[in-house]
Amino acid sequence: MRARAGRNLFIGLAIMLGVSFVAGSFVLADSLKATFDNLFTSLNANVDLEVRRTLTVDVTDAQRDPVPAELVDQIAAVEGVGVVEGQIQRFAQMLDSDGKPVSTQGAPAFGISWHGPGGTSSVVVKDGRGPIAAGEVAIDKATADKVGYEVGERIAIVFDKGQESFEIVGLVGLENSDGFGGATIALFETETAKQVLDWGGQYDVIDLTVADGYDQAEVQAAIREMLPDKTEVVTGQQVGEEIADGINEIIGVFGKGLQVFAFVTAFVSAFIINNVFGITIGQRLRELALLRAVGANRKQVRRLVIIEALVVSVTATFVGVFGGLVVAKGLIALFEAAGAGFPATPLIMNPPAVIMGVVVGVGVTMLSVLIPAYRAARIPPVAAMRPEVGFSSLGSNRRLLTGSIVTAVGAIMFLVGLFVRPGGSLGLIVLSGGGTLAIFLGISSLSATVARPVAGAIGTPIRKLFKVPGQLAVDNARRSPRRTARTASALMIGVALVSAAAVFASSLRDTFARILDRSITADYILTDESFLGLPTGVVERLDAIPELSAVSPFRFMFANVNGVPDAPDEQITAVDPVAFPQLADLDVVDGDFQKLVDGDGVMLLDKKAEELGVGLGDTIDITYQNDETGSLVVSGIFSDASLGSKWYISIDTFEQASDQAPRDQFVLARLADGASPDVARPLIQAAVDEFPQTKVQSNAEFRAEQEAQINQLLAIITGLLSMAMLIAVVGIAIALALAVFERTREIGLLRAIGMSRRQLRRAIRWEAVIVSVFGAVVGVVVGLFLGIALSYAVPNSVIDGITFPIPIIVIIVLAAIFAGVFAAWYPARKASKMDVLEAIATE
């Protein structure tokens, strides 16, 4: 009876853990999405209609052109229109009291026009008042709290035109939040805004309300009638949804990552739950046979097994689902520790979180128990009298065969999914994801056939080092190869995914380094943190430095090629055609960047030219993102796509095609021959002094930072997957604790004939290490395969060679050893504390 309680406790623990992590991942993903959705829909809650320029591409980064100011009066004249407010929202970088830019960790830094309360704005004044005069600003309370600004203090703010100082008259936020999802917001009275934000007689958008008693759709239709070309009127709700969609596209990647993680944990948990049942089935069968012997019929036996499993799994799942909230909190803490700034995220639990929890908790448990239950009912009562009861499991040869087939099918699915991609991205996900699962299942099954020799090989140094305890550890690890394989497989999955990510990331990193070496000949790269781009003043200042021989901006716009059905959104990059060839080497095969000077020319990637069927001198008709059309003449063909863009035009062409205030995504600069970096660098730094958001980096520094970012991404992936590995380690601990339980008598005997507690603990500890290292080794092998395939599947311009992450693999194996030691802690302690006499007396 005690054995049964202990067994169910372990099973319950395995289920609970698995369910917690699955539910937790869903809770976190859902909560983040809801938080951002709320934020951005509430941002536009008071806007009934918005007038704006049309945008013909579906790209999150694409900026709309502004609308002419005179539209405000025309719209106000339309019947049914209430308040009309032209909005200006441009770059405005706050500085802290030390004059350093306030970091937004990638979120935008905006200055916004403020028309006062009661209009279309949802901004709420939390402290002080709104700005009503020149020289006044209200900033978002979240930033003020973070940086330590208070009402009445002065703040310096950097605009494209330069830096100005303001008095903080108020702190603002949204109804339910002090912040704007990480962005910094500075509000200015409208006339001030026009001036400091350099509005150029144009509003970014015009927001309006519908007067009481008028129908929104009718007013919208009336406005649509009077609007000029390439301008549209949409509901505030739609705008909110669009922004939320855009943000979700970004955090969606993160959410998808979390969901992948949830499935991984679910899969690993399933392994462990199934394994625990597999281990306990022997004891269970003996009990059931005893029941049969004393007169229970098959149906009763079956019912008993199922009810027991149901009670355990439902209880554990129930606890586990709530544990999901704890896991979600823990994950948030983890990300914040890693430096990610989340807005305050109230946790919500949607049905999918609970459903997945139940599927994993109850579903997997019932599957793990149902088949044995039916077979258990069929075992003869006499089996109770036999010392060893077990099912004839699959023979070694058959397991080898099934394992090989499943692995092979999985590998083929995975490769076809990656390289052929039938059915687009859905096919990619279903095939490569399903293939990966099949590989894991197949390898797990194959592992059982190699567990004995591999455990022996891993154990050789342990046996040499620790004599009897070492030998017992090795022998016990080899004792039940199926159990060892299954226990190790849970760890194998996590290790495989981490190794795959490591191969991919290190290949990506090294490819990137090679691209920088080969393609970028610039000595300096200037960027800004908020990704809003640098003001054009940066290039102007650099042009004046004689130590620099070439300076070019790198500016993005989007367009579609006319006459192509479902034309994809093309990213067009504008550069200085004279300077650029000195700053980047894109393997020009025909024509010349210089020809772009003539205007309306384009340098085209060879593959794109081939796809469009154009050559040197041909004309391509395109529609820019703002619905303006243009014709570009092919001035040249290049073959190196590694900088990301397939189209290069001149800055002049760019400015003719767009009304927006130009912003440069990067600025590249090259040292003049013979100029010293020691002289040039301080000059550059001084030149951009008035734009403190500018980050000046040498080629090497830029590369180091990009590499560091890839490493950080890898660290986050590893951090997430280590949760799955933690579950696997707990799985090893549970399997080992059950083994200790089973071997009670043997342990008693060992202790009786003179094994010390320390030797016993050592034997158990090293058994765990062998199992975990086994899992890690198999995992690394599988992971290398997955990672290499993945790296080959992406275009050459992204990854052009495989880098084996040797240090990471070494760390994984070392971590596996520690994981084993950690997993053995409880079982070893339990074993060494066992009463010798009681243990010997155990039947």
Place this chain on the structure above:
Amino acid sequence: MSSTTSAPPPPSALVAAAGALDARKTYGLGDAVVHALDGVTVSFEPGRFTAIMGPSGSGKSTLLHCLAGLDDLTEGAVFIGETYLASLDDKKLTELRRTQVGFIFQAYNLIPTLTAEENILLPLMLGGDTADPAWFDEVVRTVSLKDRLKHRPSELSGGQQQRVAVARALVSRPTIIFADEPTGNLDSNAGGEILRFMRQAVDQHGQTIVMVTHDPYAAAHADRVIFLADGKVVHEMSDPSADGIIDRMKQIGH
């Protein structure tokens, strides 16, 4: 009977391999108290084979466990060689079991993952010692296991497994071997073999053996039989015969 129930001669560490002095072991409290050992004083001379007999619940197994350092007394003392067990911590006690005590249990005597040879050598290897090859060969020859050394327990018969256990107990030349119903799980042929091996170890190598049994024919192999009832020594017999033992058991009320 009065002559044989008189107190045994006082034990001396110098003349006894092991022994108990007024050993008491009680379970439970108040009215429910059970005296498993109720003042047992006994000593086991070196080089002799002693059997302990008694009905179920007489305390014979408890006495054996306490003597072997697997269980502790409520009152009184036990000693092995010149060591009083109560003074030892777990580490010392483990070492004593490994170096001075040999065990033969009723069943499940062997570690299933180890070969017969490894099982035999286990106590020595646990202490980091190696066996004297001549002695090892001698022991293996004594129990006739030469051609079974590389087999694992699952490949051995019950009798063979028990012979491995005997060899394991002998190989470290312990001060004393405790055997708890060593033939209880064997048929009479295999059981007789085990008893003959134990007898031989005593006669040829001067090994001290204490065996708990309820089988008069097994006890007849011993030099001396001690009868226990209700936690007390009630009788003692030297050079016993099976018939004599059976008669005595009837008197005790087996």
